Amino acid sequence: MTDILIALIPAVMWGSILLVSAKLGGSPYSQTLGLTIGALLFSIGAYFIVQPELSTKAVIVSFISGVFWTLGQKNQFSAADQLGVSKALPISTGMQLLGTSLFGVFVFGEWSTRTQLMIGIAALICIIIGVLFTSLKDKDEKGEEGKKSFTKGMIILLVSTVGYVAYVVIIRWFEIDGWTAILPQSVGMIVGAIILTIRHKPFDKYAIRNTITGFVWATGNIGLLLAVPRVGVATSFSFSQMGIIISTLGGIFLLGEKKSKRQIVFVIIGCLLIIAGGVLLGFTKK
Secondary structure (H helix, E strand, C coil), rough: CCCHHHHHHHHHHHHHHHHHHHHHCCCCCHHHHHHHHHHHHHHHHHHHHHHHCCHHHHHHHHHHHHHHHHHHHHHHHHHHHCCHHHHHHHHHHHHHHHHHHHHHCCCCCCCCCHHHHHHHHHHHHHHHHHHHHCCCHHHHCCCCCHHHHHHHHHHHHHHHHHHHHHHHHHHHHHHHHHHHHHHHHHHHHHHHHHHHHHHHHCCCHHHHHHHHHHHHHHHHHHHHHHHHHHHHHHHHHHHHHHHHHHHHHHHHHCCCCCCCCHHHHHHHHHHHHHHHHHHHHHHHCC
């Protein structure tokens, strides 16, 4: 039971990030900077507790991975600002799962058996349908302004996905351990945040407030690192996807994002399909 609770930490923490940052306020730029400051402070503490060995390769690769993560997170904040949390995060999660899965198949040679291939294809179908369901527009969103806003939000999410997928793939490509990566990665995150946000003067009270989201993110990251040896990659990976339920329903009921009854039904079904796809992908990694 304890192991399962630990495995659920990433879902709860990461699913809460956009909700917490929305409540704390600020622009996507101050939110991004604040998050990375909090993550760096947390990572410094974790590093001195675990004290992993740091090679030159691990430092460089982890740093670059952190910069790409910031590209993903900053644009996810921007997309949430454009589309709303309840729409942006499910679509973002689906895109990330698709992107990392395709890299896994074509670059790392995963899904080598017929069973893995069948499960993987079923997972991708679930994710694609889930993304389509969560992105369903209501009648009042189908005007010219609604189309422009949706198109802009989707372009931002594509950029976000590139950042997130690169963040995962680089670490995987060079086989860097999560505990080893945690400090140099967080340094890359904050450097990336400064580069991406400096023009917009992000150093304000909201950046300070959003250090809390950094602690939230880092707690989820530590939870995942602790869960993998306890319950395995497949289960921990699958559980981490469940955070979209928190962010999606939280966006609707806590942040008051307007949805028609029809949209709420399709968003919930879409989230469940994306989670199902994530769980199925977890089985392909066994």
